[in-house]
Amino acid sequence: MNYQRLNPDKKDILIIDDIADNLRVLSSLLTKSGYNVRKALNWQMALTACQTVLPDLILLDIMMPEVDGYEACQRLKAWSLTADIPVIFISALDDVFDKVKAFRVGGVDYITKPFEFEEVLVRVQNQMALRAAQLEVLSLNAELEQRVKKRTYELEKALQNLQAEMTYRQQLQSELFHLALHDSLTGLPNRVLFMRRLEKALNFAKQEPSYQFAVLFLDCDRFKVVNDSLGHLVGDELLIAIARRLQVCLAPFDTLVRLGGDEFGILLENLTDINSAIQVAKNILQQLSFTFKLSRYEVFISASIGINWGDKNYEQSEYLLRDADTAMYRAKALGRARYHIFDPAMYQEAIQLLEMENDLRRAIERQEFLIYYQPIISLTTGMIAGFEALVRWQHPVRGLIDPIDFIPIAEETGLINDINIWVLQSACQQLRTWQNHPTIPKNLTISINLTARLLSHPNLISQVDQIIYETNIKSASLQLEITESVIMENTEAVKRMLQQMKEREIKLVIDDFGTGYSSLSYLHRFSLHALKIDKSFVKRMQDNQEDMGLVPAMISIAKSMSMSVIAEGVETKEQLEELKSLNCEFAQGYLFSKPLEQELVVDLLASNPRW
Secondary structure (H helix, E strand, O other): OOOOOOOOOOOEEEEEOOOHHHHHHHHHHHHHOOOEEEEEOOHHHHHHHHHHOOOOEEEEOOOOOOOOHHHHHHHHHHOOOOOOOOEEEEEOOOOHHHHHHHHHOOOOEEEEOOOOHHHHHHHHHHHHHHHHHHHHHHHHHHHHHHHHHHOOOOHHHHHHHHHHHHHHHHHHHHHHHHHHHEOOOOOOEOHHHHHHHHHHHHHHHHHOOOOOEEEEEEEEEOHHHHHHHHOHHHHHHHHHHHHHHHHHOOOOOOEEEEEEOOEEEEEEEOOOOHHHHHHHHHHHHHHHOOOEEOOOOEEOOEEEEEEEEOOOOOOOHHHHHHHHHHHHHHHHHOOOOOEEEOOHHHHHHHHHHHHHHHHHHHHHHHOOEEEEEEEEEEOOOOOEEEEEEEEEEEEOOOEEEOHHHOHHHHHHHOOHHHHHHHHHHHHHHHHHHHHHOOOOOOOOEEEEEOOHHHHOOOOHHHHHHHHHHHHOOOHHHEEEEEEHHHHHHOHHHHHHHHHHHHHOOOEEEEEEEOOOOOOOOHHHHOOOOEEEEOHHHHHHHHHOOOOOOOHHHHHHHHHHOOOEEEEOOOOOHHHHHHHHHOOOOEEOOOOOOOOEEHHHHHHHHHOOOOO
């Protein structure tokens, strides 16, 4: 806790966050904006700070050890001295459950990390203004009572003054009430007012069977690109314009709110059936398809919309919005710029994905992953040339889980880097063990898939160097497999990374060749060692004996660029013979061996198989 001398002329803000870097950055920015800022790493430090000097505003993180943000807020609201101090949550948790809980325990606002400082500053200023107005109301009440006592002998004049003060108080309270229930940027109702109206609609639906309603959750597609490229002022101008267009699509008795950021909520009432809500969604998508002519720019924006039919069997109004949000994310997953209707099965899927993500985080801590190794066969010698490392997840309850069931979740949550580095480290260590075995060839290679996220990581080269140093393998024994799309996402950055790999004699392989980027021009710009032909092309080659498909062309392309060719998914002797006749150099697939546990690899190598 820092105890610098506080300037009494400045408002005092207390930041509670267990991450020192967050405290430092936010403190510096708010201090530059003219506030006294104090910092606390945990609840005990925050309590001491409040006992020393009561802050005017508290910024509170949720994920903290021992006492989390929710419990800390409840304790502050339970203490009479701090009960009225506004608390703004700042957290990386972006689920509607977390936000609803934050407001339930007493928070007045919720900012999602990573935050934009301009947004934080505006929200802080709003809460400070609201707090000042509340204190002014209290002061006015006290002053009014004092006047009545002192001027009892001037009854008529005192009554006139009292009436004037009451009128002013009502106006001020009305302004505060509007400020508390409306978005300061667009002037639309905010989440608090929306939840009240949702609750009212749900209760009415339970009492009146003929009453039907729907909830729409709208999120702008790629809005961050506008903010990042054109600036937040343009982004704010666009949000105001979007709000105006949305209002055009709605009836006067419908409710349009800004939920936060680029998210909007809509309550449609007195509907006849679900088609009425669908028609509104279609109208909105059409309205948003036209260009937005702003003060300095013309901008195109689309939106994804989730529709939730107002089932009266919902227990709480928050769940109505939650499921509309779930449907919106499904619309984004299906390609954006569309609507999707909520199905109860989607909620179960969302819960399962959340459980899978939580299990995946624990799996990384507990190292529940295994590596299976599939041999890569030299078609020239018929011997094993190397192995591809394939990760599996040994779930304590669900058993062995294939990558297709957890890698997409790991990529979405950012956990894929930890998994990828673990595979790289473990596979290299295993290769070193095999190379030390007296009966195993020393020239074996190990192939490892690199994800797009890891390839763009600035520390990848240093991590690879460290792994090679620790495992003491030859860098030429390491083959890193990447997809075509990875190369095309950031050509210059990837080119520098691949050049550094080449300098270390690490071999680079294009995985699933032919399924990704349509142009082959990138092959001329990057130093690649081999192409791996996707198994779908190998299978098609066998299905159509007269037409060998694209495989001969792929092999020809590779040969013309002095690159090796690896065919994957080889399952039949016929496929093998065809590949040999085309002078394909390497192959892998179930014809030779399925992926094996590391214990079985030694037995396979010891048997010295020759295909």
